[in-house]
Amino acid sequence: MTRACATLTLFLGLPQGTMGFASSFSACRSQASAAPRTALLRAWGRTSSGSSSERQPLRHLRRRRSEGLVASLSTKGEREGNPATEEEAQLLQHLSSPPKSQRRHQQQPQQPRTSTKRGTTRKRLTSTGGLKSLPIVTPSIELLSHASRRSKKVSQDMLIKNARNRSRKWVAERMDMLGKATSKPLRDIIRQYKHQLPILHPFEATLADLTVRAREKTGERTLQSVLDDVNDFRKVALEISKSAAREGKLGEKKSEIMQTMDAGYSRMEDHFLTNGSVLEDLTEIQKSLRSLPIVQLHLPTVVLVGAPNVGKSSIVRAVSTGTPEVNSYPFTTRGMALGHMFHPETNARYQIMDTPGVLSRPDGERNEMEALTLASMQHLPTAVIFVMDLSGHSGHLSSLDNQMQVRHELRRRFPRRPWLDVVSKADLPRLELEKAKEALPEGYLDLSTLDGTGVEELKTRLFEMYEIIERILAPPPEVQR
Known part of the structure; x- marks a missing residue:
């Protein structure tokens, strides 16, 4: 891992308060689309003999403990305290390079790791996009x-002269292939979920947790429950094929052996048509997670934060080059506007991001939108613009007292982030200006996107903040040996 990644890791810090996925993930129940039985049997090369077994609902095997698919995602140390301040303090050490004589003796920063059940550790991803790697679930x-087409390709062993023995082996091999072709893909999907989720980038891990938390509020099941059902479904399918293979080996007549194979195919079909909807449940979760927007970590980013309705989106539109894109998230109806700016001299590209409004209240009472804002500040290499509105038109939740409480809390959490205070809607009468003069910090910027007041000054200040983040993201000079 390069030093640049190590520097970025120290800047972002470890995830804090990330909830286990197993207690949060959920999925929508969907109905299995029933295909005609004759069409499926035709794909196997045989038709049903009419002795198919009665459809049985999936009998859930013994439930695993609800300890969480990725309970190791957040260690006890990550759940306690507030690591953001410590990592930001270390950030300043990287703003000035040490003398060359000291570089070779410096200890390399440790990459963030996540524990596994066996006690070993795996490195977390230092880039976003890990959710796109989640496996695609086959209907x-x-x-x-x-699976039926693969089993159909199994040919008879013509070296066996006895017709009964030849049929016994053929049926057993076809049933064995049917079981493997249905079981292995599902087993691989479960393993990939268990491998990929614990090592997600902290920002994506938070987004995934927020997504499924919102789904759980609608009464849907958790991801762990769905994966358990998929595993139970896989085990039942494998047992059906093994049972049919055993029965085929015991057949006395060729006709009985063929009927055993038909019955095995029929039982497998009944199982898929009755209980196959569990795969559609997992597909719904997979679609939600893979559709989450990807944030470009290599681009210096400024986030606009503040109380609701203070004009953050208007500021993004005013300073962006072109029309900002809107990133939509499944857990909120409000998207995040993401604009881009280009440096007038170097043509370097930067990001400016609007975030949902934050209210003055304990973290345990915050909704998914507020958690998204805090995650963007905690886990992304960002500078902060805190936007305030003194016009009194933002609603009672955005009163001056509430806005200043939010600012105080965020500034306390992120004391060393590049920070700029902006008072928006300068074209409107300042109903609380006199009261605010004592509370407003020094160096704040008056801004109006309507008449253009302060917009050019804001762009200048933005480029200064971008340069600070750019210095942090830039790799250090090569160490001379």
């Missing part, structure tokens, strides 16, 4: 059709 009917 149940498609998986069954693919």
Whole structure:
């Protein structure tokens, strides 16, 4: 891992308060689309003999303990305290390079790691996009059709002269192939989820947690519950194929052996048509997670934070080059405007991000939108513009007292982040200006996106903040040996 990644890791810090996925993930129950049985049996090369077993609902095997698919995602140390301040303090050490004589003796910063159940550790991802690597779930009917085609390709061993013995081996091998072709893809999906989720970048881990927390509020099941059902579904399918293979080996007549194979295919079909909706449940979760927007970590970013309705989105539109894109998240109806700015001399590209409003209240009472704002400040290499509105038109939740309380709390959490205070809507009468003069920090900027007051000054200040972040993200000079 390069020093640049190590520097970025120290700047971002470890995730704090990230809730376990197993207690949060959920999915929508969807109905299995039933295909005609004759069509499926035709794909196997045989038709049903009419002796198919009665459909049985999936009997859930013994439930695993609800300890969380990725309970190791957040260690006890990460849940306690407030690491943001410590990492920001270390950030300043990287703003000035040490003498060359000291560089070779410096200890390399440790990459963030996550524990596993066996006590070993794996490095967390230092880039976003890990959710795009989650496995794609094959629909149940498609998986069954693919497995049946593979089993159909199994040919008889013509070296066996006895017709009964030849049929016994053929049926056993076809049933064995049917079981493997249905079980292995599902087993691989479960393993990939268990591997990928614990090592997500902290910002993406927070987004995933917020997404499924919102789904859980609608009464849907957790991800752990869905994955347990998929594993139970896989085990039942494998047992059906093994049972049919055993029965085929015991057949006395060729006709009985063929009927055993037909019955095995029929039981497998019944199982998929009755219980295959569990795969559609996992598909719904997968779609939600893979659709989350990706934030470019290599681009210096400034986030606009503040109480609701203070004019953050208007500021993003005013300073952006072109029309800002709107990133949508499943857990909120309000998207985040993401604009881009280009340096007038170097043409370097930067990001400016609007965030949902934050209210003055304990973290335990915050909603998903507020948690998204805090995550963008904690886990992304960002500078901060705190936006205030003194016009009195932002609602009672955005009163001057509430806005100053929010500012005080955020500034306390992130004391060393590059920071600029902006008072928006300068074109409107300042109903609370006299009261605010004592509370407003020195060096704040008056701004109006309507008449352009302070917009050019804001752009200048933004480029100064971008340069600070750019210095942090830039890799250090090569160490001379």
